[in-house]
Amino acid sequence: MLRTLDIRDMLIIDRLDLAFQPGLNVLTGETGAGKSILLDSLGFVLGWRGRAELVRQGAAQGEVVAVFDLPAGHAAHAVLAAAGLPDSDELILRRINTVDGRKTAWVNDRRCSGEVLRALSETLVELHGQHDDRGLLDPRGHRAMLDSFGSLEAARDATRAAWAALGVARKAVAATQAALDAIRSEEEFLRHAVAELDTLDPQPGEDAALDADRRRMQGAARIRDDVARAYDLLGSNGAEGSMGEALRWLDGVIERADGTLEAPLAALNRAMIELGEAHAGVQASLDALEFDPNELEATEERLFAIRAMARKHDTAPDELADLAQSLRGRLAALDAGDADLARQQAELQAAQAVYDGAAQSLSAQRAQAGQALDRAVMAELAPLKMERAEFHTVLTPADPGPEGTDTATFTVATNPGAPAGPLNKIASGGELSRFLLALKVCLTGTDSGLTMIFDEIDRGVGGATADAVGRRLADLARGGQVLVVTHSPQVAARGTHHWRVQKQVVDGATLSEVVALPGDERTDEIARMLAGDTITAEARAAARALLGG
Structure with a gap:
């Protein structure tokens, strides 16, 4: 107020x-x-x-x-x-x-x-x-006025809620459809890539391990011949045989050498022990350097295959396994997408049915409220000396929206048989x-x-x-x-x-x-409105009668 x-x-x-x-x-x-x-x-x-x-x-x-x-x-x-x-x-x-x-x-x-x-x-x-073009004269507000007159707030709120749910369902279908369309455009690539990756089956860390094995076998191929020659020179046909022969000759004459060979003989014995250890070590090295040439070839082939696959997908070799998992997920989404889309389309149809029902119910209630409003307005027009005029609430179809599927317009005809039109176009003065x-x-x-x-x-x-x-x-x-x-x-x-x-x-x-x-001054004002500038006793009496009525 x-x-x-x-x-x-x-x-x-x-x-x-x-x-x-x-x-x-x-x-x-x-x-x-x-x-x-x-x-x-x-x-x-x-x-x-x-x-x-x-x-x-x-x-x-x-x-x-x-x-x-x-x-x-x-x-x-x-x-x-x-x-x-x-x-x-x-x-x-x-x-x-x-x-x-x-x-x-x-x-x-x-x-x-x-x-x-x-x-x-x-x-x-x-x-x-x-000359007011807002409020009652604005057709854009007539539907809200009709809803309020008919106490249709609950039905309108239900329609709004149904429209919001319909919007959510539409967005879900559109998003799923767009995702499926995007995946389907590369389905052939995905299936081929997943098949290649599944066949190759690269594992995290495998590239480094294969590279190390390759380097080891390549290195072994370069030095094994030299190690083998050294092994032969240290063995029975080489140093070991010569030292053994020397020991036998010295053992045969040590008693006649007046003690001069004891120290050399002891040194040779120690040397024979060290030579044996060296020979055994070289043997172990040869065993370690032993490899199958076919294994080197297989290692190189797999290493090159993994690296080629990584270049093809522009990723690191160690990330190929994760890439394969990601591509498998996209294919799974494609395979499951049709089912999801069908489910969401069913939900969309259900949401559409709920909205249609709510909107139709609201339209029916608006029609009833419009008839009630028409009767109420017509009853008010008679005392206002407009008993021949006609008032109608016209509902027309509108694009579906949160407020339903119709609009409301207050129309009037000033005389029977005269064309009806919007309130702000037909009536005047x-x-x-x-x-x-x-x-x-x-x-x-x-x-x-x-x-x-x-x-x-x-x-x-x-x-x-x-x-x-x-x-x-x-x-x-x-x-x-x-x-x-x-x-x-x-x-x-x-x-x-x-x-x-x-x-x-x-x-x-x-x-x-x-x-x-107050009081008499108000009486005089109404008398002035009745009689003009000169206020007569009759005008005052008429003013008092109006005030008393």
Whole structure:
């Protein structure tokens, strides 16, 4: 609810402090007194786009402050939270416009953008007037209004959930199909590569082991002949045989050598022992150097095959085993992909069926709600002297989406037999105002927490019709807050709070002011609206009768 509106130096307003109340708040006054300036100022602080030049002549800047009461659960709390702004049960909007056109806004003393103000305004205020192209006149919002009127939130939420699940299923099928298509494009390569790798069966570390074996056998081939020659020279046909022969000759003559051969003979014995060890060592070396030439050839062939395979796949030899495993996994995914795709397509069909069912149910409920709304609006049109007019909620097919498969448009025909058309195209003037009012009366339960503003919605009507307009505005204001700018005494008389907007000249400058009207002053204002500048006793009596009715 709008509690206060403070305006400083805006157009012809010098300083104005207004305290609004719950119920029907009425603003009256002569044409040109400044009633529209109040709405311009309120729209300015709410971030609406309006007049470019708002600052009062001679002032450096204009300022508007609006204070709203926010009950628990009000939609504005969510906007404040999303914007990271301070939140409480009181909302203070402040906006300044400098003479050079710069605009600055605050929400609860925190700087904010015009976008945040406009987002808040959608939860705070709803403006209705003959030239309003938002709200009830905007066909884009008619479906949401119909859903709210018919209490279809649960059915709509079910449709949204089904649409989200359908989207997930579609993405899963598309992703699986794309993956399969990508794998199938290289299936021939994969199967050939896996077959080659499986045949080769390379193992981690095998390249290094084969290379070491190859080097060993190549080295053995180069030195084994020399080692064999040395072995022969050390054996019985070489050094070992010669030393043995020398020992036998010396043993035969040692007793006759007077001890001169004992030391040489001992040395030869030791040498024979060392020679035996050397001979045995050379023998062991020869055994180690022994290899099968076929083994060398086989080792080289496998080593070259592994390295060729690594070059072919642009990887290291030790990574061939992992590559084979990866390629086998991709082939397994291909082999299992058809089954996965079939399962996901079945899930997609099931999700589509759930969505179709939810959307069809929502459409059926919308059709019922539309018929109920048509009856409700038609019942409201009769007291507004439009009993010959027709109102219809038209549902038309739309592309499937989270809100279902249809759109809703409010259409009217002003006279029987006349062509029906969208509300904002067919009705005009006072007819449009009454259509809007009748529709708003029927939809009012859907706009909890909104301050509704009606700008001369009674234009072009009078007498009993104006009285019916006033009564319905009063009904709308019960339990809420309605502001109405009016020239109709019948409407003004239904207000619970009444202000007069008037001009005065101060120091040669024309200024607008707003005066609360208690008691007799209110009677005189309504009498003025009835009789004009000269208020007669009859006009006052008629005003009292309206106020008493």
